[in-house]
Amino acid sequence: MAESVRQPQVLHYDVLVVGAGPAGLAAARAAASHGARVGLVDAQPRAGGQVWRHDVRHGVPAVAKRALAIVDGGQVEWLAQTQVTLAQPGWLLADSPGGARQLHYRTLVLATGARELLLPFPGWTLPGVTGAGGAQALAKQGWPLAGRRVVVAGSGPLLLASAATLRHHGAQVLGIHEQASRRALTGFALQLPRWPGKAVQAAALRLQLAGIGYHAGSVVVAAHGDARLREIDIDGPRGRRRIACDQLAVGYGLVPNTELAQLLGCRLERHGAHPQVAVDAQLRSSVPTVFAAGEALGIGGRDSARIEGAIAGHMAAGATAAAEALQPRRRRVRAFATQLQRSFALDARVHGLAQDDTLVCRCEDVPLRELRGFTDTRDAKLASRCGMGACQGRICGTALAELGLGDADLSTDGGRRPPLFPVRLAALADSFTDDSQGIHP
Template sequence: MNNLQCDVLIIGAGPAGMAAALAAGESQQRIVMLDDNPRPGGQIWRDGPEVELPALASQYRQAIDALEHFTLLNGSKVVAQSGPQQLLYENDKGCGTIDYQRLILCCGARELLLPFPGWTLPGVTGAGGLQAQIKNGLSLRGERVVIAGSGPLLLAVADSVSKAGGKVTLLAEQAAMSRLVTFAKGLWQWPAKVRQSLGLINRCYRPNSYVLEAQGQQRLAAVRVQQGGQIRTIACDRLACGFGLVANIELAMLLGCRIENAAISVDEWQQTSITNLYAAGECTGVGGSELALVEGTIAGYAASGNTAAAQALLAKRSKWQRFATAVSQTFLLNPALKNLGAADTFLCRCEDVTLGQINTQSGWTACKLNSRCGMGACQGKICATAARYLLDWPIPQPRVPLTPVRLETLAVLTPRQADDVE
């Protein structure tokens, strides 16, 4: 087992994590960065055989490669807290512990997937999930693709589909046209976003539209969609569906951080409710790469004691926080989406648990006691998040281990820590 020691430990190598590393590195801090992907960049800057990274992403990757006193642990996942300022991790080489003085959480976000009839058919994926497959080399040549859900990510996915040879037959955005118009009128405050949006315009974009059902026998063949006051059935080969993003807060909750509005609560220095524990990026509230970069930089400076440099970035952060607020208000989910699933629709596709089996339960704990919901490979990251939205359940407290791991990794935990293993 490997043991590492550092001044600053950063969890997550997306834009926020890389920015935090560069800022902390200016003070010659010993930095360890841990990420579960094979290469840094997160989802938005995910590398792959079919990816041409943006110039900014390449600059950040080159800059962290040049850092002194820096260790990057790719393909690694945090398993548990194994000491007062120590985390246990696992990767394909085994497991290890990291002792740190300051910790910065840049855990990002994941897609909100809501169940509807047919959503488990082959050919139906998350919107971001399809984009990740494309970046890893998936060809969609000649395939008809419907993209549905909510948020700016849908436009980026449509662009990726077209570049991969697919044909977008519908881009269904659940937000109303009136909200989209208000949002567009205010974009002048962020000129870079105006240029970006112009490059992503899609003629198949339809507001006030959402998926009702995925149809097919062995594989997806068509999608029923509510489009305004009409219901349409559209033949397609793939459906990419995502209803926005939710912050990854499980590690923060395990460590005892205060959570507000389903995100990690931080102060002006990006410090959480726990001293010497910081957070930045989407895990503190979904806001895009620009906000993640400036938050990560502030966190890195603050964690390394350079508060003057952090202070100089507060106005820039405020600018991108206003953009994040505008996005969240524009793409608020229609309450009708809570009623997409039927009693026989799967909520937990890992363990084949239906909505009818859980909608009489009082909360997530009761749900797990009366079914195997959340006990599959995703450990509830999909179904628990959906249940939280559909049934207004409180956020469930995470348990050790945070991810499925080998027995030899669990053996590292003390008897008292092992008692908490679920």
């Protein structure tokens, strides 16, 4: 009797959407509204992405519930805990608790979002130091915070959102330290009335954070402790001071997740130090069957993500007129994103925080000293193992690009090798089938 060969689950869609944040949810809804068979994939167990991550205590806001109805309503096929790790034109391979899945599509929407920009400084690897968004995510997942003294620092509006969540979960937020200058922040506040929805959001956050100091031009320069964080040094307009705390939540904004697009051969373009997916006005990438939306196109926030998701979803289902009707709204929300980037541009001070002995690659324990002198990221990687650990350079490679010590590789073939994430050997084995249509990494 022939030996049975384990086969991956093979699924076929008209439109496949990767990422179930605001962009992906809007894309799935738009595509499904034209009768397309839509698959929606996310590595997380629940849909919602970063901003609508389910909060174990407080659930999700009403606006998220409306967007999430597409998943509960059965109009799309929802594939939770399904992480895409390999890609070929027309096919993706994903790993899930139920085994490997081959996902076949006519058109694909990449709504893979963004990650935090973490920059190394002395003490940043101490237990008790996390990203600002990372701390927020942990709090929503039930991380115990009651009574803990937390400092929130770095840059951008995410600091306010994170501080509000931490406070809701019982943390004692000692202060918010924003690297942007008072002048830049005043300029931003004066522009806000152009986007009334954003102005209301900002006012609501200020209310929730009443009594917590918001310090401009203020940068965390070092964290101190032994087995855990005990104190931090802050450099502000009035000089340096030391603050005792239990937790530091520090992040310097967001960076688009472009690795899957790169693996599919989509052209990337650089925005500042970091790549984003290059698209035309209809959000079509350089690969004609692949569209992109949301933070993967550049950091724009929740509203851009939703409108771009809808445009990409309509386009992926062939509904050009419906997509076209949304273009004026896209221009409006993207203008907000441009303003945001201008106002919260990183001060040169934050690029000079790491010292020679500061670890840059915390997966492989590589200090800055070992990376000096390299102009090519790949050479530095081969010589030091920087970027070869579990995060595959998502943190250190991004930090090096921001610090000007490495270059984000924009090439569509050599920059990123599969798999995108550490993957179970069984899932890889499943991807080799007798069927010549299978994925061959």
